[in-house]
Amino acid sequence: MTSLELIKSRRSVRTFDARPLEKDDLDALTNYANDCENPYGIKIEWEIKNAAEAKLSSPVIVGESFYIAGKVAPVDGCAEAFGYEFEKILLYALSRGVGSVMIAGTLDRQAFERAFGVREGEIMPCVSPLGYTAEKMSLRETLMRKGTGADRRLPFEEIFFDSSFDAPLKESASGALQGALEAVRLSPSAVNKQPWRVVIQNDRVHFFEKGAKSAKNGFDIHKVDLGIALCHFETAARESGLDVTFERRDPGIDPRDCEYIATYVI
Numbered sequence: 001m002t003s004l005e006l007i008k009s010r011r012s013v014r015t016f017d018a019r020p021l022e023k024d025d026l027d028a029l030t031n032y033a034n035d036c037e038n039p040y041g042i043k044i045e046w047e048i049k050n051a052a053e054a055k056l057s058s059p060v061i062v063g064e065s066f067y068i069a070g071k072v073a074p075v076d077g078c079a080e081a082f083g084y085e086f087e088k089i090l091l092y093a094l095s096r097g098v099g100s101v102m103i104a105g106t107l108d109r110q111a112f113e114r115a116f117g118v119r120e121g122e123i124m125p126c127v128s129p130l131g132y133t134a135e136k137m138s139l140r141e142t143l144m145r146k147g148t149g150a151d152r153r154l155p156f157e158e159i160f161f162d163s164s165f166d167a168p169l170k171e172s173a174s175g176a177l178q179g180a181l182e183a184v185r186l187s188p189s190a191v192n193k194q195p196w197r198v199v200i201q202n203d204r205v206h207f208f209e210k211g212a213k214s215a216k217n218g219f220d221i222h223k224v225d226l227g228i229a230l231c232h233f234e235t236a237a238r239e240s241g242l243d244v245t246f247e248r249r250d251p252g253i254d255p256r257d258c259e260y261i262a263t264y265v266i
């Protein structure tokens with residue numbers, strides 16, 4: 001399966017079949033997470049814990065056997081770096097048949113922070129259960145998906161723009177970027193907010209966050225969403241043969257109600 005196919009096939013998994021992760025999967029995921037990097041160059045410390053042994057659970061998750069969490073210093077760009085790396089790890093998990101869902105709200109944060117040893121000067125933006133997807137979703141998961149409209153994504157022209165926010169970009173005009181932009185559009189986000197907006201200007205693809213709020217608990221959870229979108233873009237762009245490089249240089253476009261995040265140069 002290509003990365004774009006993997007991204008098209010992914011969904012949040014909240015109902016697992018209770019089988020513990022096989023040792024091969026656990027070892028591969030641990031190694032992958034330890035070697036994972038992000039374009040911000042920010043160090044993130046990942047750890048996977050047995051849910052029963054560490055007494056970890058979430059009211060919306062059923063049948064999980066492990067949890068993965070990451071810790072990062074609350075520096076500029078940390079939430080985007082975290083989202084980028086976490087999504088990379090979770091897409092790798094999916095390529096091995098392991099399901100997941102980032103959770104930032106529906107967890108006992110203090111209990112997780114204690115179990116993963118979050119220290120002073122560190123934050124743990126979100127965690128994810130890991131396991132094998134159950135055949136049938138729990139009733140709660142079905143209702144949650146309905147509540148957040150989890151199967152819906154915004155249309156292309158509401159997310160992507162040509163040179164400025166005045167000119168929506170048509171999918172038919174997106175050329176070589178079509179696959180990479182579709183990968184951005186399909187990204188998961190907290191409460192399915194889909195806050196990413198993208199302006200394409202010559203050889204530059206600028207990412208913005210719509211409706212950015214000031215940081216709560218050291219980070220803005222929707223900046224994790226932006227990191228996920230950056231990960232999807234870079235992965236799908238490279239796969240379609242584009243040699244993209246990352247930079248943070250505000251292009252000075254009128255941002256309307258958006259905040260500049262980062263750019264990929266094609």
Ligand SMILES: Cc1cc2nc3c(=O)[nH]c(=O)nc-3n(C[C@H](O)[C@H](O)[C@H](O)COP(=O)(O)O)c2cc1C
Pocket residue numbers: 010011012013014060101102103104105106107126144148149150151187188189190191192221224225228
């Ligand atoms: C940063 C982040 C935080 C999230 N927090 C939660 C959460 O606390 N509880 C939950 O059930 N789902 C959570 N989700 C999952 C989203 O609700 C889900 O990704 C979105 O509704 C789209 O559905 P999909 O992932 O199946 O495509 C979170 C997702 C992201 C990216």
